[in-house]
Amino acid sequence: MTHIKLFSPGPIEVSEKTMRAFSRPMIGHRSKDFQTLNAAIQPGLQELFFTKQPVFVSTSSAWGVMEGALRNLVSKKVLCCMSGAFSDKWFDVAKKCGKQADALQVEWGQPILPEAIEAKLATGEFDAITLIHNETSTGTMNPLTEIAAVMKKFPDVMFIVDCVSSFSGMKIPFDELGIDVMLAGTQKALALPAGAAVFTVSEKAYAKAATIKDRGYYFDFLEFKKNQESDMTPTTPSISHFYALQSKLEDIAAEGLENRYARHLENAKVTRAWVKERGFAFFPKEGYESITLTCVANNKGIDVAKLNSLLKTKHSCVIDGGYGKIKGTSFRISHMGDESTENIKQLLGWIDGCIAEL
Ligand SMILES: Cc1ncc(COP(=O)(O)O)c(C=O)c1O
Incomplete structure (x- = not known):
């Protein structure tokens, strides 16, 4: 072909070096070798997220974590900031998860402005918002720093941010911006094969998740956290993605x-x-x-x-x-x-x- x-x-495009790493022989996911591999990629991932929190590799595409964030964190109502195909769909996904959701819709290609978010959140109706930093369908980048400044006025509202197509192409400091969940897909700027996502979660979000009973299993953030404490994953992961990430983090450090x-x-x-x-x-x-x-x-x-x-x-x-x-x-x-x-x-x-x- x-x-x-x-x-x-x-x-x-995925480089030959990354593909070689991706096709390394399997190891058992409950083995010491896997724990060593998982631990080895943590510092590089934390550096990319600018966080002290553990970073997780999810064996799902980005949508898994996007849906998971809703299931872990929304108990009242989520405000979905919508400006393109992916952000519009997040609203539908929230409703499919049985969550109360409201749309902050702007025309495709227009940005989501912090004032609009502030006006909505001031109603007190919401306990979470979803925002796509870089709406890939329209090539539009939302003003994340300004939006994060507004979000600091609403500390009880979970700030869920999709950085699927901006992550690692620019600095997005998770801890400093006060984001509660930030996620990215492997097939975008990380230039890895498709099929996995990386994400991190704030202390505030873990505390909120602990209050929610029907957060499911596969994307339960507390399961991820508990397993990561011993460099493990809740389920059998795509081990190949861990190898590919290790290789990519080496490339990023070298550059x-x-x-x-x-x-x-x-x-x-x-x-x-x-x-x-x-x-x-x-x-x-x-x-x-x-x-x-x-x-x-x-x-x-x-x-x-x-x-x-x-x-x-x-x-x-x-x-x-x-x-x-x-x-x-x-x-x-x-x-x-x-x-x-x-x-x-x-x-x-x-x-x-x-x-x-x-
Ligand atoms: C901004 C954004 N969010 C979410 C997704 C969904 O990613 P996936 O299909 O890998 O789950 C995409 C896919 O292109 C995207 O660009």
């Missing part, structure tokens, strides 16, 4: 966090400059563009499906032709993970060449 390099915003963040920002800047120079528009409102991917409004009406098929046949790579209700009227270019700025410039050159042939 031809290797098609993915410049769509997750899953993304240095600041260099990693600077590279992601530079990749975004180069892509944004290309968008402007070619006369395209951004889908997100100006000032709220994502750092890890760029969502381009297809204001020039190019045939995105044809562009992608040319990219595939000529350069063995693909971008993304738009997600959900903005498929075709937008397209997305991922510049996260292991991509160098040179790679991104090369990709943009290939896109130019293919557009000329449309």
